Amino acid sequence: GQNIDQPTEMTATEGAIVQINCTYQTSGFNGLFWYQQHAGEAPTFLSYNVLDGLEEKGRFSSFLSRSKGYSYLLLKELQMKDSASYLCAVRDWYGNNRLAFGKGNQVVVIP
Amino acid sequence: DAGVTQSPTHLIKTRGQHVTLRCSPISGHKSVSWYQQVLGQGPQFIFQYYEKEERGRGNFPDRFSARQFPNYSSELNVNALLLGDSALYLCASSRGWVKAGGPAYEQYFGPGTRLTVT
Numbered sequence: 627g628q629n630i631d632q633p634t635e636m637t638a639t640e641g642a643i644v645q646i647n648c649t650y651q652t653s654g655f656n657g658l659f660w661y662q663q664h665a666g667e668a669p670t671f672l673s674y675n676v677l678d679g680l681e682e683k684g685r686f687s688s689f690l691s692r693s694k695g696y697s698y699l700l701l702k703e704l705q706m707k708d709s710a711s712y713l714c715a716v717r718d719w720y721g722n723n724r725l726a727f728g729k730g731n732q733v734v735v736i737p
Numbered sequence: 738d739a740g741v742t743q744s745p746t747h748l749i750k751t752r753g754q755h756v757t758l759r760c761s762p763i764s765g766h767k768s769v770s771w772y773q774q775v776l777g778q779g780p781q782f783i784f785q786y787y788e789k790e791e792r793g794r795g796n797f798p799d800r801f802s803a804r805q806f807p808n809y810s811s812e813l814n815v816n817a818l819l820l821g822d823s824a825l826y827l828c829a830s831s832r833g834w835v836k837a838g839g840p841a842y843e844q845y846f847g848p849g850t851r852l853t854v855t
Binding site: 630659661667668669670671674713715723724725726727728729730 | 782
């Protein structure tokens with residue numbers, strides 16, 4: 627089975643940097659995804675990590691440590707449109723695309 | 738190119754009724770997965786289909802069933818609806834199926850169907 631844990635909510639100021647953490651326990655790990663979900667909308671893909679280290683994509687970066695079962699998503703130069711829920715999802719080893727999602731972390735950006 | 742499409746957008750049903758939700762994947766994608774997202778929670782995996790075969794099933798009762806058609810579109814059926822089935826039902830399409838340990842295919846989510854059971 628899998629267990630994914632994320633903090634529930636955080637508030638940050640426009641232009642700031644925010645880090646969203648995700649810890650996971652899984653019987654077989656084969657990749658971690660980060661998705662952004664605005665209220666009432668579908669999740670949209672942000673990043674994917676399967677090896678340890680940092681992946682950078684513009685204002686968003688994601689880090690993975692497999693030995694610690696830990697990932698974070700870093701959002702830089704926050705904009706009002708970044709107010710959303712950020713979901714961490716783990717893919718297991720066993721030959722499918724099944725994703726196990728955390729509850730999501732609600733980020734509220736204020737002026 | 739069109740993204741993943743789902744119908745209907747919203748649906749209201751009463752307890753005990755049956756519902757069918759539909760999904761059309763991105764052109765060229767052969768795998769469809771279904772997720773249930775209850776308010777305030779992350780999506781929970783229900784089913785995955787690839788090439789019209791079930792390739793994975795989550796921890797949901799037998800009231801939930803699905804199928805995939807030759808054109809790769811998919812239906813999710815839920816029988817004997819309960820109040821707790823009220824949720825956003827998401828369909829995700831991906832290019833294919835990978836063997837154990839293989840690279841991940843990115844999943845693209847549709848806009849979802851909001852089901853309310855009263």
